[in-house]
Amino acid sequence: MTTQLKDEAPLGRIVVITSGKGGVGKTTSAAAISAGLAQQGYKTVVIDFDVGLRNLDMIMGCERRVVFDFINVIQGDARLKQALIKDKRLDTLFILPTSQTRDKDALTQEGVETVLNELKEEFDYIICDSPAGIERGAQLAMYFADEAVVVTNPEVSSVRDSDRVLGLLSSKTQRAEKGDGEPVKARILLTRHDQSRIDKGEMMTVDDVLEILAVPLLGIIPESQAVLRASNVGTPVILDEPSSAQTAYKDAVSRLLGEEIEMRIESERKPGLFQRLFGRSA
Amino acid sequence: MTAIALRIESDQFDDAFFEAIDEQITKAPQLLLDAPLVLDFSKVPEFADSAALADLVAKLRTRNMLVFGVQNTTDPQLEAADGLGLIPVRIGRDGPAPEAKPARKSKVDRLLPPDNKVITKPVRSGQLVVAERGDLTVIGPVSSGAELVAAGNIHVYGPLRGRAMAGCHGDEGGRIFCRALHAELLAVAGLYRTSESIEDELRGKAVQIFLKDERLCVEALG
Numbered sequence: 251m252t253t254q255l256k257d258e259a260p261l262g263r264i265v266v267i268t269s270g271k272g273g274v275g276k277t278t279s280a281a282a283i284s285a286g287l288a289q290q291g292y293k294t295v296v297i298d299f300d301v302g303l304r305n306l307d308m309i310m311g312c313e314r315r316v317v318f319d320f321i322n323v324i325q326g327d328a329r330l331k332q333a334l335i336k337d338k339r340l341d342t343l344f345i346l347p348t349s350q351t352r353d354k355d356a357l358t359q360e361g362v363e364t365v366l367n368e369l370k371e372e373f374d375y376i377i378c379d380s381p382a383g384i385e386r387g388a389q390l391a392m393y394f395a396d397e398a399v400v401v402t403n404p405e406v407s408s409v410r411d412s413d414r415v416l417g418l419l420s421s422k423t424q425r426a427e428k429g430d431g432e433p434v435k436a437r438i439l440l441t442r443h444d445q446s447r448i449d450k451g452e453m454m455t456v457d458d459v460l461e462i463l464a465v466p467l468l469g470i471i472p473e474s475q476a477v478l479r480a481s482n483v484g485t486p487v488i489l490d491e492p493s494s495a496q497t498a499y500k501d502a503v504s505r506l507l508g509e510e511i512e513m514r515i516e517s518e519r520k521p522g523l524f525q526r527l528f529g530r531s532a
Numbered sequence: 533m534t535a536i537a538l539r540i541e542s543d544q545f546d547d548a549f550f551e552a553i554d555e556q557i558t559k560a561p562q563l564l565l566d567a568p569l570v571l572d573f574s575k576v577p578e579f580a581d582s583a584a585l586a587d588l589v590a591k592l593r594t595r596n597m598l599v600f601g602v603q604n605t606t607d608p609q610l611e612a613a614d615g616l617g618l619i620p621v622r623i624g625r626d627g628p629a630p631e632a633k634p635a636r637k638s639k640v641d642r643l644l645p646p647d648n649k650v651i652t653k654p655v656r657s658g659q660l661v662v663a664e665r666g667d668l669t670v671i672g673p674v675s676s677g678a679e680l681v682a683a684g685n686i687h688v689y690g691p692l693r694g695r696a697m698a699g700c701h702g703d704e705g706g707r708i709f710c711r712a713l714h715a716e717l718l719a720v721a722g723l724y725r726t727s728e729s730i731e732d733e734l735r736g737k738a739v740q741i742f743l744k745d746e747r748l749c750v751e752a753l754g
Contacts (some may be wrong), residue, residue, distance in 0.1 A: 413675045417656030
């Protein structure tokens with residue numbers, strides 16, 4: 251997974267962006283990571299699994315171009331090519347929006363598998379933006395994943411929910427059920443990191459979070475005005491104006507691609523033991 | 533209703549027979565006096581003498597044994613019993629069959645070899661790990677919201693933030709050991725303590741938890 255030649259078969263790697271808890275930044279991160287991968291030349295598609303609460307297309311700024319959606323494809327009402335929306339900024343980036351009028355029961359395991367298999371034929375990275383919770387929608391989003399990015403805020407309830415999701419990733423996924431080969435490779439993306447609040451003792455430190463979750467860290471995204479601004483104008487953070495959040499997402503994307511990049515946090519703190527351990531393997 | 537069955541083994545009801553009965557009555561008056569009695573004919577299928585039967589029933593009744601029925605009868609025997617006020621009793625079919633006792637099953641369980649479990653991955657929130665027979669060892673962290681249950685001891689080589697229940701089948705000798713105590717709940721053989729009642733100075737320490745004089749003790753190790 252080092253260099254990507256144009257003539258090679260697509261990687262067809264499925265990455266789920268999940269968290270358990272809502273509002274921690276899954277969709278923002280899914281948009282940023284998929285844009286980042288596309289920017290690096292990988293053909294990427296991002297799928298919205300949050301049926302009934304369609305948000306991804308807004309954050310990607312393509313909500314006015316949605317005709318057919320993921321559910322239409324699953325139910326055979328539209329072909330995949332008709333539902334895929336090509337991003338206007340990056341020609342390697344595609345969006346598969348979801349339905350706003352249906353609910354998560356419209357998702358079937360066979361349907362999802364068929365669509366994902368078709369996408370694997372063509373794309374290097376398939377990013378699944380999971381809904382919050384641990385119910386059907388979230389479980390289907392993670393079921394076929396090769397890798398998982400668990401989005402976590404440095405805060406107790408988010409960490410506990412992420413822990414629950416990590417448990418599901420190691421038991422309720424296709425890789426886990428097969429039992430042979432590699433398990434789902436899960437990493438933590440710590441979002442809304444606010445050093446000043448950590449110093450005041452209002453938030454958990456990175457070390458605390460990693461000690462509880464015991465999986466490698468993919469990146470630390472600082473709390474930033476740029477994130478909200480980017481969402482409101484419908485541009486993934488990574489394609490918006492330079493900001494600390496943008497740099498952090500770019501680093502995270504590079505780590506996702508297997509590069510070793512030092513964990514940069516806006517902090518004078520020395521990296522703790524866990525950080526050093528996991529930062530290296532990330 | 534419980535009734536006593538008198539199994540007839542010969543068709544001669546002589547003095548020796550009644551002497552034997554009287555002896556039984558003296559030995560166990562509470563069981564036999566005023567006891568409802570059923571005559572069992574399974575050993576004497578040929579015996580169908582109604583006069584001898586009437587005599588037997590009368591003599592038993594004078595001894596305060598309340599003969600009211602017959603069982604395992606052949607048709608001629610039923611006819612012979614007719615008119616003596618005896619009802620045919622079918623055995624063991626009226627009530628529901630007694631259920632297999634769970635006690636027997638657990639006995640079998642105890643005879644099975646112990647089945648110790650070793651978990652080498654983190655036990656996460658929402659996960660339940662049970663060692664039905666034997667010890668449970670976790671090499672890694674146990675998150676808050678996770679549950680460990682073992683018939684024997686529980687060992688956690690890592691921080692224990694979830695719940696741990698040792699001696700779940702009542703083994704009071706079960707113990708819990710952990711590297712760093714942050715547990716939500718600790719229990720041995722049903723006696724438990726929640727994190728609220730664990731002394732602050734033991735928090736985060738390597739400890740063992742055991743029962744002593746019906747009290748759950750938490751003690752620092754080393």
